[in-house]
Amino acid sequence: MSIAVSVVVPAYNASRTIEGCVQSLLRLSAQSPPHEIIVVDNGSDDSTAEIVRNYPRITLMEERAVRGPSAARNAGARAATGDILAFTDADCVVTPDWLVLGVVPLADLGVCGVAGLIKGVEPKNEIQEWMNSRNILDARAALANAFRPYVQTANAFFRRTDFWKVNGFDVSLLCGEDCDLSWRIIEATGGRLALVTDALVYHDHRSSVRGLFRQSSKNARAAAYLAEKWGGVLPAKHWKTSVWEVLDLTRCGAHYAGVSITVKPRSERINAKLDFLHRLGRKHGMIASAWRTGQYSRW
Structure with a gap:
C-alpha cells in the first residue's frame, strides 16, 4: 500500500508569496506519493485566504486562537490524514520531485526525520543576492549542530505518529521550535535525521x-x-x-x-x-x- 503524505503550510499575511508556493505544490511530479495540501491561515488581515480559495485542490484552514507558525502547523497536522507530514513555508517554492525524494529515507525505520536543502530564489536585489551567497538557511549546518541535529521547517518530513508522540510543536517557544521538535522526536524514537540534497525548496529571502x-x-x-x-x-x-x-x-x-x-x-x-x-x-x-x-x- 502506498504511503500518503500531508503537506502543511502555515501562512500569515503571505499574499505576496502564497500563490507561488501553492502553484509549485500543484506542479509536483506525477510520481509523487498520494498527498493532500493543507494551508493554515494564521489570522491574516490581507488577501492570503482569498488567494488560496482560488485553488479548489488546496484545503484551507484557519488558526486564529493562537498566533505563530507552530500553532498553525499543529492545526494542519491535526487535520492531516497522511502517514507522513511534509512541512514548507508560504514564502517557499518547492521543486517538482520534492515529495518523491523527501519521503524515501523514512522507509528506513531508523530514520525519524528528513531535511531537504533550502536555497534562495533568483535574487531580486543585492540583499537577496548577499543572503544567497551566505547560504543563510543551510540544512547541512543544522544537521551538524553541536548539541543535536535538527531540520528546518521550511523543508522537513516527519512520520505523523512520531510528530504526535511528542505532541507536535511547542507553541510556547517564540523561536527555535524546529530544533526543539527535532530533538524531542530523536529522544522519543531513538532515530536519526537524514538529508536529501535533491529534495529542494527555494526560499524568498528578506529583501530589505x-x-x-x-x-x-x-x-x-x-x-x-x-x-x-x-x-x-x-x-x-x-x-x-x-x-x-x-x-x-x-x-x-x-x-x-x-x-x-x-x-x-x-x-x-x-x-x-x-x-x-x-x-x-x-x-x-x-x-x-x-x-x-x-x-x-x-x-
Missing part, C-alpha cells in the same frame, strides 16, 4: 535591510529560549565564544567603516554593510532573548 536585521536577530534568539526549556541538558555557551562574537562584530564594523570611506567597488561596500548588519542583528537577538529568559550566559 530591516528584514535582514530582524531575521538575523530572530534566528539568534533561539539559543536562550532553548536553554531555558532544556535546562542543564543543553551545553553551556563558553564565555570565550561571547567575547569572540563581540570582537568579530567590532572587526566587521571596522571593515565596513573602512570600506565606506575609501574608493571601493559598490558590491564590496554592500557586502561589508550586510555582513555587519547580520552580525549586529544576531548579537541583538542573543542579548534580547538572554535578558528576557534570564539565560544571561547566552548573550
